[in-house]
Amino acid sequence: MAELRGVGIGLGVAQGPVARMSEPLPTPGDGPSTLSIGEETARVREAVGAVARELEQRGAQAGGAAQDVLEAQAMMAEDPTLEQEVDDRIAQGKSAEFAVFDAFASFRDQLVALGGYLGERAADLDDVAQRVIARLRGVAAPGVPDPGHPFVLVAKDLAPADTALLDLDKVLALVTTEGGPTSHTAILAREKSIVAVVGAAAAKDLADGETVIVDAAAGVVTTEPTAAELERAQNRADARAAQASAPITPGALADGTAIPLLANLGKPEGAEEAVALGAEGVGLFRTEFLFLSSTHAPTVEQQRESYTKLLSAFPGQKVVVRVLDAGADKPLAFLNDAHEENPALGLRGIRALRASEDILREQLTALAEADAATRHTEAGPADLWVMAPMIATVEETDYFTALAREYGIKTAGVMVEVPSSALLADRILRVADFASIGTNDLTQYTLAADRLLGSVAGFQDPWHPAVLQLIRDVGQAGRENGKPVGICGEAAADPLLAVVLVGLGATSLSMAPTALADVRASLLEHTLAEARGIAEAAIAADDAASARTAAREAASR
Template sequence: MTQSDTSSTASATNPFDASVVVAGTPVVGGLAYGPVIRVGDRPRIDTAAPDLAEDEREEQKDAFTRAAEAVGARLADRASHSTGVSAEVLTATAGLARDRGWISTAAGLIDAGTPAPAAAAAATEKFVEMFTKLGGLMAERVTDLRDVRDRVIAELLGLPEPGIPTPDVPSILCADDLAPADTAGLDPDLVVGLAMRLGGPSSHTAIIARQLGIPCVVAAADLDQIVSGAMGYVDGTTGEVGSDPDAALIEAAVARARDQAAAAAAWRGPGVTADGHPVAILANVADGVSARTASSAPVEGVGLFRTELAFLDRATEPTVEEQTALYREVIDAFAGQKVVIRTLDAGSDKPLRFVETEEEPNPAMGVRGNRTAVAHPEIRRGQLDALAAAAEGVASVPWVMAPMIATVDEAREFAEQVRSRGLVPGVMVEVPSAAVLADAILAEVDFVSIGTNDLTQYTMAADRMSPELASLTDPWQPAVLSLIGMVGAAGERAGKNVGVCGEAAADPLLACVLVGLGVRSLSSAPAASPAVGLKLSAVSMAQCRDAARAASTATSAIAAREAARAVIG
């Protein structure tokens, strides 16, 4: 029996008198109803194909190289027309298609006589095996690798590029798993609900679904019971997926959900509880385009500017001038408002092409984030110089924070580098040691921001992509809430801001709990900000604190949700 069988999902109820109801982990709230569609078949490989004659092998190698480059170019082009996490994920996936190790492995198999499509498949499985053994963030790339494989094989065979069918009417998409590249291309007007048998609450697919505002449930182990063509629904608040519900019941519920969404859409801020306690509602962005888009949302600034896009899929390090221009675009989009910038979070699943790195037995626990900067201090120096140049003459000095800080000494060293450039220093709390040492770390920096995705993964020692462990990677885990409470209390003692910029900040009910734990700023995908702000405006600080106590002392993530809902509703 898997972990998800015992505790990762709520017991399925049947509020809409559906013929089938399965339970999963809710990740994006809302209720959607429509015909069920599924991802089409991927290209099949003829494993019985004869070996290539020697005079065919060079031509097949060339065909494979061209196919890989064509797929990489298409993904990179889609990235250039996307924003935020979608752009980041598509860029990284394009990098997989162009990966020299993968291409070289396939070429070696072709040289030995394996036809190019079979070589692509065999080379992929070698890397899948390696990534799976590494676990953690590297295991997240397995779905991406297989997606790239299928796209390259389709290119070789002259077939249409595989992916999600485009429905004629608003539909519910059910799948075992989705490659982030597919999720990034979803049209939220046509795919109105998303359910996956696999995946975790902080996977890239779930994060992109939240950015798009699509109700989403993951880790629904029995999803195969929801058949294609049936009328189905996804309840992203309860975590339930059903088919053939009573039409009158579901349509009435969808109408209520639509009214609630309209009320949220009308909320314009600022963030404040019902009894007048301010809570900054901020946006996560990745570049100037996503920042300009976010500036039209009811947010008060940027709580997380991911700077990776300036560095990924580049053969050489971006110059200070190039970085300065990118950073200034984001600062200008929120002129005079708060902008929190995270320094480069590279390594693990986001390797830099221009940095030679040793193969690590467990990259998620290895050289990433701040540790990359320690190993290559010139990268951080250039980035901080660019940030300082971008901040010249601005009305509000940017706040700058480092990822993957684990010790007080690391926090102190980073703060000194940031202050010497006239910027405001802070750090990310993603490693449990940073939460335990929050008082001492806050003595060195001016603010902290909690990255709940990694904090949950590291606290629970659970790969956030594992469907069997979806309950453990749920940010509602009481152990994670307790650590957040420690950081919040330290912030109150120090009189310094504690924010959350992980995906937990996008859950309206959890946002209330976070505020009750001492969090005073919430940063998420801009699409989530109205619902979070509206929910906070309806509750008092006392209710938030009561809900926080109830959730933190629960015995499971499910029980924590139920306890908070009993207090807040």
């Protein structure tokens, strides 16, 4: 028996035989083509078009975040610049297969050099190239295997197109050798409630057919398990399934301390599922979906319609809306089209909105009108809270809260995503009505590690004591000022880390709706005093891995 360690996603446990992801297609040779330039060009057009349509179809089937990613991949496949690069190589007498391989590889290298969001898209480009080449060769694209029975999928990482349509009746669990807790694969695993361990480098040596136990709660993959270990794992899985089917109760600790469990949503259409899974409101509604698919800002009327739909889905419950967070990995030509060497440190969030204040004013107008339109519903109005992204100073807090109140927004708060706002939280919370901590960006800026750059993924871990210490500072400032402090980053979806966050002063937790059941169950195991003790054990560690281990040991005691 051996234990392969990685980062677990959720609390699930599963067992079964390994099926490895197929290897990439062999590199095409660069010899001359036996077909004419016209024939090769026609082959490429057909293959690229077929792959783009397939990606769009998969996206439509998958819905949610996966649909956005796959539609972006389809656009990438038909990018005019790439098309020209392929045509140039075919004009030099190369085969369609080599032209696609070489042009996509060149484009990929450019994206990697740019880093950030575009650098992260390089892996998506590799996937598109493999699919186009497979189409040209008339073979199946590398992807998820189908051994004819349920299996544990082991892969280096998963392309969005593969993750989006995993057959959850067949895939018992997912193990990747790369990636971290905020990787694309990890986020989609949470969204689909897949038992997963990511970043388990030693899993590269697992063989097809061997039986393993995947324990997400412990972040461990056990090889060659004994019959007794398999039975214990099955008992845990059965108990968890029974727990998931139990009546949904409000989020609370074992001593009755209420910890509202809220949903992170990107579109109003996700409200129904969130309510069904037990969300007690919305802790983060991202308004970017209204803006990112357009070449110009949506009208007040278009925005009001979406916000009204959202508020109507949560009568009597808190709904926290974040005004537009654009810039960095979400560039918008109509907001900021200037080239920036390092956009993550540039004109993004509240800075970009101040530079185009009319967009912010229109958004606040639409929110206020939607709030007014839902005031007199039979089930009672939603409790609208509005917050600004990427607040770094007290002055920015003054600016946003004053502007929000000018439009009649009763509860105006800030996102704490930058170390400066965490360090100044006591002063910021004298002004703002609440704070919500975005752990993804807070981790990125605290550890100077781009959260979309694979080469520094190991630093992108919210368990790091430096990040936990900043969260504790914000929690303490909230208590001293009598202001609520929520968590709306991916960290809140980690069941053990959720206990730590409450111990550090978080008064509510917001996450992907599918994570609510695990977090609810985890909180019910500990009192507030115990949560504070577990948090202290984690924050006393020297690194993220040690903090996770220390918290697990403290929780078990």
